[in-house]
Amino acid sequence: MTPPEPAGGPALLRYRPTDPAASPAVQELLDHLGLGRLDPDGLTGYGGRNDNWAGRTASGERVFLKTVARAPDGTSGELDRALSFEALAHRLPADSALRSPEHLGSHRPGAVIAYRLLPDARSGTEVALDDGFDDELCRTAGRALAALHDLDPSGADLDDGEAPLPPLDWLEALPWSALQDRSMGQIAAWKLVQDDPEVVAALRGLRERERTAPRTPAHCDLRFDQFILADGQLYLCDWEEFRLADPARDVGAFVGEWLFHATCSAFAPTGGGGQEAPVGFDLTHDEVLRRGREGLRRHLPRVEAFWQGYLERRTPDPGLAGRAVGFAGWHLYDRLIATAQAHATLSPVARAAAGIGRTLLTRPAGAEAALRLHSPTPAGTTPRPTRPTGSTR
Known part of the structure; x- marks a missing residue:
């Protein structure tokens, strides 16, 4: 994968992805989700050990897809664990501090998983x-x-x-x-x-x-x-x-x-x-x-x-x-x-x-x-003063 040329401003780590046609499971998953083909214009990827693709589909949906590791017998513990989180995440309240990109679907035989792509992420x-x-x-x-x-x-x-x-x-x-x-x-x-x-x-x-x-x-x-x-x-x-x-x-x-x-x-x-x-x-x-x-x-x-x-x-x-x-x-x-x-x-x-x-x-x-990993202050005691951290925002 070839990094893009720097264009000034904040660091943007993007890469030229592999051809999605080389991974038939990607298109099979998109077809199953009714999203159509990935638009080659603007298609990009992110760093990491797994092939991944980020862009728009023919239906206009912005998606992020990636492959995960498979065992020789075709199973994927990585996919199983990722899907177990998605199942458990439904228990989070709407105002939870924990947010994760929306899971759209997965292709088990090909070990491919799809998420809604967050804009300007x-x-x-x-x-x-x-x-x-x-x-x-x-x-x-x-x-x-x-x-x-x-x-x-x-x-x-x-x-x-x-x-x-x-x-x-x-x-x-x-x-x-x-x-x-x-x-x-x-x-x-x-x-x-x-x-x-x-x-x-x-x-x-x-x-x-x-x-x-x-x-x-x-x-x-x-x-x-x-x-x-x-x-x-x-x-x-x-x-x-x-x-x-x-x-x-x-x-x-x-x-x-x-x-x-x-x-x-x-x-x-x-x-x-x-x-x-x-x-x-x-x-x-x-x-x-x-x-x-x-x-x-x-x-x-x-x-x-x-x-x-x-x-x-x-x-x-x-x-x-x-x-x-x-x-x-x-x-x-x-x-x-x-x-x-x-x-x-x-x-x-x-x-x-x-x-x-x-x-x-x-x-x-x-x-x-x-490292300032102080213990929680027990109820009824006076907290130990710490230096204010102050936001740099």
Whole structure:
């Protein structure tokens, strides 16, 4: 897929999609829905591992379609989990803080799912890159996750299997089947984890605590690009990993996204005289650490606003914040591994992000306060003063 040429203004991450004719299930689904063919004019796509298409059909309907993974026997756990969310989402009240694009239908044999396309939508990644994912949007994201975690799953057919990441077996060694598909950078990233006995022990301990934690409906694959901003409203999408799980996974992933963004944005090219490499190869170790600390200070108010929004709508179990710190630590390693796909070596900035993750996993004492994940104030007590976050909107 070829990215479009930049046209100035806000970042718009769009791609030239594959020919939908190469996926007959796409047209079969559109015919079943009575929407007609996709109009090739203006047809576009979004990033991601799955083929997807966004545009208008012959009937004038704006749609977003995507394929999801299928097993060799033709079944698709990803499609099943996405549809289980759609079934459960009908229980949300009309004024729920949790919004998701309208599901139009699906094609099970072809593992294709269709949604109504939100006009002028931008992914959360784009919004964050433009510094538009402000305190108020973070607070809204916290309320949305609280609404998700408070959904009543009774009687619903939800996947209750253990979430796949982090894969405990891979903490010892990568299986040959996985090794063949990994870049040299990703192998180096996994070696960074495997050669650190403290991190391995911390990840095993986190999975043990997760097994005894209360379980709720959870997204389980939360990143900025799973959020969509359209017409001033925040939506959450991509439900292929939805299941009953520890809600700390989602909280920790959102916190981890901000920590990763804070680290990387500290090394983005500046508008000044020199264009400094965002990967940080030209920087000293002390400069990497200094910039990383400054980035964290700038972005922590977003984490605090998110957590405040969460607490406005839901009272978490006593250990959730502590487990969320651990999952935030894992998220930084997960993002390190994902972004290493196109590289042969790990950059200093990537290593700096992993260093923050290591600290959260191996020395969690005090991390809840440092990340402003304070516990709910018991009834009848005086809240501890916090610095106002203030919206940047």
